[in-house]
Amino acid sequence: MASILDIAGSAMNAQMLRLNTTASNLANANTVSSTEQGAYRAKQTVFATIMDATNALSANPAGSPVGGVNVPEIVESQAPVPKRYEPGNPMADADGYVYASNVNEVEEMANMISASRSYQSNAEIFNTTKTLMLRTLQLGQ
Amino acid sequence: MAITFDKALGIHEQALMLRTQRNEILATNIANADTPNYKARDIDFAAAMERARPRAGTQSVTLQATHSGHIGVDGQSQLSPLGAQLQYRTPHQPSLDGNTVEMHIEQSAYADNALRYQASLQFLGSKFSSLKNVITGGR
Numbered sequence: 351m352a353s354i355l356d357i358a359g360s361a362m363n364a365q366m367l368r369l370n371t372t373a374s375n376l377a378n379a380n381t382v383s384s385t386e387q388g389a390y391r392a393k394q395t396v397f398a399t400i401m402d403a404t405n406a407l408s409a410n411p412a413g414s415p416v417g418g419v420n421v422p423e424i425v426e427s428q429a430p431v432p433k434r435y436e437p438g439n440p441m442a443d444a445d446g447y448v449y450a451s452n453v454n455e456v457e458e459m460a461n462m463i464s465a466s467r468s469y470q471s472n473a474e475i476f477n478t479t480k481t482l483m484l485r486t487l488q489l490g491q
Numbered sequence: 492m493a494i495t496f497d498k499a500l501g502i503h504e505q506a507l508m509l510r511t512q513r514n515e516i517l518a519t520n521i522a523n524a525d526t527p528n529y530k531a532r533d534i535d536f537a538a539a540m541e542r543a544r545p546r547a548g549t550q551s552v553t554l555q556a557t558h559s560g561h562i563g564v565d566g567q568s569q570l571s572p573l574g575a576q577l578q579y580r581t582p583h584q585p586s587l588d589g590n591t592v593e594m595h596i597e598q599s600a601y602a603d604n605a606l607r608y609q610a611s612l613q614f615l616g617s618k619f620s621s622l623k624n625v626i627t628g629g630r
Contacts, residue, residue, distance in 0.1 A: 354518045361522030368525075397526040417519035419526055468525055471594065475518050478605050482514070485612055490619040 353415050358476040360400065360418030365469040367421050368395045372462045375453045382434075382448040384441045390451035392427035392458070427452050499622055503615045505543040509536065510608040516577070517601040520592050528589035531580040531597065539576075 371393045378390040400418045414420060429452040437446030497504075513534055523529040582591040 354515050357515070357518050357522045365525070397523075399523050399526050399529050417515070417522065419522050464525065471521055471524070471598065474598075475521055475601065478601070479514070479518070482605060482608055482612075485609060489612060489616055490623075491616075 353417075354479045355476060356415035357418040358472045358479070360415055360420065361472040362469055362476070364395070364397055364419040364421050365465045365472065367424075368397075368465040369462065369469070371395055371424060372458050372465065375451075375458050376455065376462075378451055379453040379455050379458075380451070382436075382439065382441050382450050384443045384448065386431060386433070386449050389431040389449035390453070391431065392429070392451065392453045393424050394427065395421050396423050396425060398422050429454075500615060500618050502540075502544060503611050503618065506540065506611045507608065507615065509534075509539050509543060510604060510611060513604050514601070514608065517597055517604060520580075520597045521594070521601065524590070524592045524594055524597070526590060529592060530590075531582070531592045532577045533580055533600070534577060 375392045381390050383389040397419050398421075400414050400416055400420050402416050431452045432450045433447050434450060435446055436442055436448050439448050441448050513536060516532055516534060520531045520533075580591060580593075580596075582593055583596075584593070585591050
């Protein structure tokens with residue numbers, strides 16, 4: 351049963367990472383940059399199941415719970431960054447353009463709610479498992 | 492007539508083991524609710540229980556297994572009687588990213604399983620207390 355706690359813990363960790371990237375995206379939704387390369391690009395987490403160590407496809411670190419969730423990478427959105435003509439902006443380039451972030455706020459809000467709900471479910475699993483383990487320890491008393 | 496723990500505790504010990512195993516599978520499903528291409532899994536509890544039950548009287552014909560990979564006559568590994576066969580769930584509404592976890596189904600299955608685990612625990616506990624009662628002579 352101990353591994354259920356590890357599985358739920360890994361899932362909570364992954365969801366927390368997703369919530370963190372969402373917070374970063376929302377915080378930077380209105381930042382502008384004077385170059386296209388410097389513009390903020392939305393970050394998204396990639397989830398993957400931790401496979402059995404005997405599976406050749408898995409490259410998970412030793413000791414990670416089989417069946418849990420890990421986050422192999424965080425990708426940046428490839429959507430084009432919007433270019434706005436704002437000659438009065440101190441961040442504007444020589445032609446008067448600023449480059450905003452490509453964060454989609456509606457998508458991020460939905461992401462945030464989904465992440466927090468999943469986190470709650472896993473916290474519930476953790477609690478239930480803890481109760482069951484405590485009951486098992488009291489067996490025969 | 493010898494009283495052994497196996498006889499005294501009955502089926503509840505195996506039931507508890509299987510419930511733990513199923514709990515782990517359901518927790519894995521819920522943990523991977525947002526993982527693309529993850530397929531929800533479960534075990535057929537009744538069939539697994541049937542396999543785990545020591546059959547009284549009847550001697551069934553089995554093949555001799557010397558390796559954990561050997562497959563028994565019923566298509567399952569012989570050396571692990573509790574190694575229930577994992578099956579994929581058929582989703583009612585599969586999602587676009589290839590994930591077949593349906594949160595409401597998994598959550599109700601988990602709650603149900605946790606309750607039945609506690610029931611088995613209760614049965615086991617009362618077996619122990621009746622054994623204790625016998626040992627102390629009802630005092």
